[in-house]
Structures are given as C-alpha cells and as structure tokens.
Amino acid sequence: MPSPAVAGTGAATTAGAATPAPGTRPGARRWAAWAAYVVVIPVLLYLTPHVYNNQLLLLNLVVYLVLAQGVNVIYGFTGYLPFGYVGFFGAGAYGTSMAVIHLHTGGTVAVLIGAVVSTAMAVVLLPLLRLTGAYFALASLAASQAVYLVIANPSLTSFTKGPYGVDLSRVFNPNLAYLYAAILLAVATAVVVYLRNSAFGLSLRAVRADPLTASVAGINVARARGIAWLASAVLAGLAGGISAWVTSVFYPETVFAINISVFAIVFALFGGVGSVLGPVFGGIILYSLYEYIGVSSPQYFQFAYGLLIVILMLFLPGGLASVARAARSLWERTGGRVHRRA
Amino acid sequence: MPEAAPAPGAAAPPPAGATPVLEVREVTKEFGAFTALDGVSLSLQPGQALGLVGPNGSGKTTLINVMSGVHAATRGRVLLRGEEITGLAPHRVCRRGMNRTFQIPRPLGPLTAEENVAVARRHGRPSRHLDVDPLGFVGLEKFASRPASGLTTGQQKRLDLARAIATGPEVLLVDELGAGLSPAELEHVGELLRGLSAMGVALVVVEHLLGFLEAVVASVVVLDAGRPLFVGSLRDAVADPRVIEVFLGK
Ligand SMILES: Nc1ncnc2c1ncn2[C@@H]1O[C@H](COP(=O)(O)OP(=O)(O)OP(=O)(O)O)[C@@H](O)[C@H]1O
Ligand SMILES: [Mg+2]
Numbered sequence: 154m155p156s157p158a159v160a161g162t163g164a165a166t167t168a169g170a171a172t173p174a175p176g177t178r179p180g181a182r183r184w185a186a187w188a189a190y191v192v193v194i195p196v197l198l199y200l201t202p203h204v205y206n207n208q209l210l211l212l213n214l215v216v217y218l219v220l221a222q223g224v225n226v227i228y229g230f231t232g233y234l235p236f237g238y239v240g241f242f243g244a245g246a247y248g249t250s251m252a253v254i255h256l257h258t259g260g261t262v263a264v265l266i267g268a269v270v271s272t273a274m275a276v277v278l279l280p281l282l283r284l285t286g287a288y289f290a291l292a293s294l295a296a297s298q299a300v301y302l303v304i305a306n307p308s309l310t311s312f313t314k315g316p317y318g319v320d321l322s323r324v325f326n327p328n329l330a331y332l333y334a335a336i337l338l339a340v341a342t343a344v345v346v347y348l349r350n351s352a353f354g355l356s357l358r359a360v361r362a363d364p365l366t367a368s369v370a371g372i373n374v375a376r377a378r379g380i381a382w383l384a385s386a387v388l389a390g391l392a393g394g395i396s397a398w399v400t401s402v403f404y405p406e407t408v409f410a411i412n413i414s415v416f417a418i419v420f421a422l423f424g425g426v427g428s429v430l431g432p433v434f435g436g437i438i439l440y441s442l443y444e445y446i447g448v449s450s451p452q453y454f455q456f457a458y459g460l461l462i463v464i465l466m467l468f469l470p471g472g473l474a475s476v477a478r479a480a481r482s483l484w485e486r487t488g489g490r491v492h493r494r495a
Numbered sequence: 496m497p498e499a500a501p502a503p504g505a506a507a508p509p510p511a512g513a514t515p516v517l518e519v520r521e522v523t524k525e526f527g528a529f530t531a532l533d534g535v536s537l538s539l540q541p542g543q544a545l546g547l548v549g550p551n552g553s554g555k556t557t558l559i560n561v562m563s564g565v566h567a568a569t570r571g572r573v574l575l576r577g578e579e580i581t582g583l584a585p586h587r588v589c590r591r592g593m594n595r596t597f598q599i600p601r602p603l604g605p606l607t608a609e610e611n612v613a614v615a616r617r618h619g620r621p622s623r624h625l626d627v628d629p630l631g632f633v634g635l636e637k638f639a640s641r642p643a644s645g646l647t648t649g650q651q652k653r654l655d656l657a658r659a660i661a662t663g664p665e666v667l668l669v670d671e672l673g674a675g676l677s678p679a680e681l682e683h684v685g686e687l688l689r690g691l692s693a694m695g696v697a698l699v700v701v702e703h704l705l706g707f708l709e710a711v712v713a714s715v716v717v718l719d720a721g722r723p724l725f726v727g728s729l730r731d732a733v734a735d736p737r738v739i740e741v742f743l744g745k
Contacts, residue, residue, distance in 0.1 A: 355606070355610060355614060356614060356618070358605065358610075362602075362603040362605050362606060363601055363603055365601065366602070368585040369563060369586075369589060369594065369595060369659075370618055370619070370661075371589040371614075371618030371619045372614065374586070
C-alpha cells in the first residue's frame, strides 16, 4: 500500500548528487584548507586592483561571487531554486539608499540597514517555502517583481524616488566598499564551509534527501529551511547594499533586474552547488567571459546563460565541482598506479 | 491517585492504576469522501507490544501516520503519557517520545547509514536515550559509512528502525518490518523487536505474517475497512470467526 506521499522539493533531486558526504571528523589539514579557501581568495581579489586597475568591475565580480554563494546556500543545501533572489539584492540596495537619503547615515550603517530590510523581506516571504519545485521558483520571482513595482511606483516618489532613481554620491567611498565586498565574500564562503561540516548542515542535507523522513527523525523542517533562506537573504542584502553604495546613481530596474538572479544561479550551478569553492570559480570564469566577450552583445549572453542553467540542471547538476571530484577519484584509482609504473 | 478505569480498547487488562503510555481515542481519518479510519481506539501500556493487523487497505498505515503526526486526524485524539499530541507535527511527536518506521523504507538516501542515525540522535528526544548503539543493534555497523541509498530494501528497513531507536522512543510504531524478508532476516527482526520490548519500549507492530507476530506480541487489534473488528489476545483473534472471515475473504 502506498506509503504517505509528501510534498518534497522537486528541484531537490536534480542536484542531489552535488554534495558528497563530508567527513564527520575532518583532520587538521582539511581545516587548514577550508580556512585558506575562506581567506585566500577574498584577499587575492582584494589585492587585484593593484595589478588590474578596474576596481568597479572587480567589485561587481565580487558581489556576484557573494550572490553565487548565497544561491549555493539556499539551492545547494535545501533544493529551493530562487529565481527571485534578486529581490533581496534590490531590497538591500534600496534599504541602503533610504538609510542614506532619509536617515542621513554613512555608507557602513546604511549597508547594514539594507541587510535588515532584505532580511525582513525574507521573513515575510517565509511561507513561499511551502511551495515546491517550479512553483517556488516562479513565486519567488513574482515576489521580487512585486517589490520592484512598489519601489518604482511614481506615487511613492517622495520616499523611494520612484522610477527616477536614487543618488548616493554624498557617501561615495569605493575603496571602503571594495574592502567590505571582499570581507563579505569571506563570510559567504565561511557560511558554506559551516554548512558542509556542521550538524546543522547535515540536518539540511537530511531535509533535502527526504523532508518527511527528516521530520519523523525529529528535525523541524520548516525551521531548518527558514534559517538557510534567511542566511541567503542576508548575504544578498549586504551584496545589494554594497553594490548600491558604489554604483551611487541607479534606478529600480538596475537593482531588480532578473538578470542578476540568472547570473547568480548560473555561476553557482556552473561551478557546482553544494561545494565550497565551485560557485566562486564558476563565477570568476563565467563573469570574465561575460565581461570580455559579452559586453558588445550582452543580450546574447543573457540568453546563453539562461540556456546554460537548463543544460546544467539536466546534464551536470554537480557543476565543475563534480567534474573535478570525478577526475580526482579517477586519478587516485588509476593515475597513481600509472604514475608509479612510469 | 484515582482508580483509572480500563480504557475501552485496552488489549490486555492494565495493571490497576497504570496510565497507558499511548491512547488513541475514537480516531477517524477521511481522505475526501473516503473514510480510511472510522472511530479507532486503542491503548498501550508501557513496555507492552501490541499487534495491529487487518487486510490490505484496512487502515493500519493510516493509523500509524495519524499517531506519528504525518497525517492530521479528521476527528478523535491521540495521547502520549496522558498528554495530548493530536495534530502535532512529526518532529514534535518524535521529541515527545514516539517514533515509527515506514512500510516502504524511507532512507535519507545520500547520507551514510551512520549519518542517518546521527541526525535522529541529535534531534530526537533529549531526555532519554536507549542504552544501545542503534546501528549495531540492527546489525548494520558494517555499513556505517555506506550511503543509505546503496543498501538493500531489508537493510533500509532496519535503518528505519535504527533511526527510530536513535530518537529514544518510549513508543515505537513498526509498519511491516517483516514483509519481503528472508526467514533468517525475519528471525533477526523478531529478536530485535523482542529486545526492544525487553528494554521497556512499547510497540505497535503492523504485520501480515501472523507466525512472526506470535513471537513478538500477545495481543492484537484487528482492523477491517478502517473499523476496529477485534481487540484481544492473538490466540483468540485467530479463532474468531469474524477475523477468519475478513482474512480469508469468506
Ligand atoms: N494519502 C492518502 N490519500 C488518499 N487515500 C489514502 C491515503 N493513504 C491511504 N489511503 C487509503 O486509505 C486506505 C487505507 O490505507 P492504508 O495504507 O492505511 O492500509 P493498510 O492497512 O496499511 O494496507 P496494507 O496492508 O496494504 O499496507 C486505502 O484504501 C488507501 O488507498
Ligand atoms: Mg500499510
């Protein structure tokens, strides 16, 4: 007889293979490696402007890497694909802007207020987690566009500046913003390291594997998912705030562009959700491609990256990280022997 | 302490004054127009093992789903140690001390057997842990670091049991653990359930294999089309003409 059917995340199975079982008791060397991942890449990126003098482009890259890690947190560990992820980014950007314009704060405080706003939005949207698969993806997209339409509404011009955009040049400080962006990337990566190695991360993987079994095993499924959802929203809100601070003059459509979701998702998927560094490398590769080939015809890239999401979900749900893992285990099984014989 | 009247559904006469660890009172479960459970009551003493039998579709799994919080009852109540747990979510029922296995096993597939158990231990009932290593108890210690999805169905059923044990239950609901097992595996599972009983865990055992049931429980509740048909000792049940008719299809 049928065992009870239960709502599971449709997307969950798609990239279920993405997360290999993390070692239960990692050795000191693995901890050292994780610490290095968390620190080294952000530090290198922070120093890059001394070599490659385009801080604005680099800041955009770092912001996208944070967003890709945010997608990693929510999609890689819960299976919810957030097409409306840009909503948190935009809410963070506008929260930051409103703080600068109406509360006359400095940039740092404004960015933190932006994160509070995006977190509040995530709390309001918690019921979306009751939806599954494509329904969740679409509903989150609709929610982000609803927030956009409210902010861009001309009748709110006195508060949000409506469709006419905001000007934050009073607090412009790109060097400090770039430092924050690099720190935020370290934080985002640390969050993923935590999820890969903690008991809480294991609970999330259990929920993703089978929400009903996880619930019967004592896990508060809604709470576990909610925490991941809020964490990803905080990351996006901070990224949005920092981005707004540096962009200085922008419009609602700039920070609520669906493209931002698409890029964050494709970077995460391409690199490999569930892995610590996949989304970072995926983002660096695809963002560079976009900047060097795509600038002349961005519309093709937007299309190509949308298509790439579909292809990756169908054929390579583990992304580059899964290819790297397969290559490494192949090397360990055969390569070592070949090497000794040679 | 007031003299507790024996609960109407009590399978064995309870010791005077004992509070049942589990009580199901007049539970009805409707799926749309279909009534899967119709006024089912039962009562379980601490450490007691009760069989739950009935033909296919008679509502055994549905009753386990209602008791464990997977389905909400349409009417009726469920009490654990005298406390109302009707309508609680599965994780709350788990933390109060009642757990279950699944008729079709539901492993946490990508997690290893060990991780399956670790999750349940961490989230289960904080105050009470059975004094056993769950994986070792069910004989899966050799498979500790295997992904659960790679285990056989029989092993996955035992993993369900190991997870349930890891939550520290006082009441364990076991849904057809014996189905599809070899005679040797069946013997093993019977021993496991007797062992749990000996540890003081109260059991509700759903099983079609009466021979297996005989070795584990003394009393049974027989369901027929969602209604309680017989409550009493297993020996009397197999001699009862109504029960025979339901099982042999007249
Ligand atoms: N989620 C559900 N939705 C609708 N009907 C259901 C649902 N779950 C069970 N049923 C129906 O309720 C009736 C009882 O099912 P249940 O699984 O409880 O029977 P069972 O006694 O466990 O049978 P079996 O011995 O075959 O396992 C069946 O007719 C079944 O089709
Ligand atoms: Mg059943």
